[in-house]
Each structure stands twice: as C-alpha cells, then as structure tokens.
Amino acid sequence: MNTGTRLLAANAIPALALIALVACGGGGSPTSPPPGNAGTGTGSPGPSGAMITIANGRVSPQSVTISVGQSVTFINNDGRGRTVYSNPHPAHTDCPSINAVASISNGQTKLTNSLPTARTCGFHDHDDPDNGLLQGSIIIQ
Numbered sequence: 001m002n003t004g005t006r007l008l009a010a011n012a013i014p015a016l017a018l019i020a021l022v023a024c025g026g027g028g029s030p031t032s033p034p035p036g037n038a039g040t041g042t043g044s045p046g047p048s049g050a051m052i053t054i055a056n057g058r059v060s061p062q063s064v065t066i067s068v069g070q071s072v073t074f075i076n077n078d079g080r081g082r083t084v085y086s087n088p089h090p091a092h093t094d095c096p097s098i099n100a101v102a103s104i105s106n107g108q109t110k111l112t113n114s115l116p117t118a119r120t121c122g123f124h125d126h127d128d129p130d131n132g133l134l135q136g137s138i139i140i141q
C-alpha cells in the first residue's frame with residue numbers, strides 16, 4: 001500500500017510543476033530581458049569620481065580613473081540620445097554598475113552605480129557598438 005501511495009505522490013510533483021510553468025508563461029519573464037537591457041546593474045550611485053562628456057559624436061575623455069566605490073558622471077551634449085552600457089556588447093556583463101546609465105537623452109546627466117571592484121571597465125554606445133569614438137574605459141583603483 002505504501003509503495004502505491006509513494007508512486008502517486010512522485011507522479012503528482014512534475015504535473016504540478018508543469019501547471020505552474022504554464023501559469024507563469026505570461027509577459028515579463030526575467031530570463032528574457034529585452035535586447036540592450038541585460039543587467040541593469042545593482043546597488044546605487046557612490047560619490048562621483050570623474051566626468052565623461054559625450055559631444056560631437058565622441059566620449060571625452062576616453063579614459064578616467066576613479067577610486068573603488070565611486071561612480072562616474074556621464075553628460076550627454078551630443079544633440080541626440082545615446083546609450084551607455086558595460087562591455088562586452090551585447091551581454092553587458094563585465095561591470096553591471098555602468099548599465100545604470102543606459103539611455104541618456106541630449107542634455108541629460110546620469111551617474112553609474114558605485115563601481116565596487118578594482119579593475120578596468122570598458123563601455124560603449126549600445127546603438128553604435130563598433131564606433132571607437134563612443135567607447136571608453138573606467139579604471140577603478
């Protein structure tokens with residue numbers, strides 16, 4: 001008798017899991033973010049340790065140095081919207097704190113989140129990812 005009951009219970013679990021999966025099938029699955037939005041970054045901004053301006057189709061300066069825990073300020077004066085994300089394109093996984101900038105409209109100022117690790121982080125314009133003028137690096141030390 002016990003064996004039969006156990007078999008029934010074992011069969012019931014996958015069936016319930018399947019029902020749960022189907023029930024969650026609606027929009028907004030966390031496993032499939034929209035392109036370009038992978039890794040919006042966690043945490044919050046730290047004190048700004050450097051400033052990067054986007055103007056005339058390029059970022060300036062292309063390399064800045066900050067201390068561990070600081071943020072970088074991005075200013076867009078390029079006359080059009082830009083998108084700032086961590087390398088590598090399109091995964092944006094190296095330094096998710098940079099992804100807090102994301103879309104930045106003309107005239108807007110945005111901060112990265114606090115960069116918590118001593119390393120060098122590359123970034124790019126997600127809508128023009130191969131344009132070297134819109135790429136740069138943040139050295140965290």
Ligand SMILES: [Cu+2]
Nearest residue numbers: 085089090126
């Ligand atoms: Cu990208």
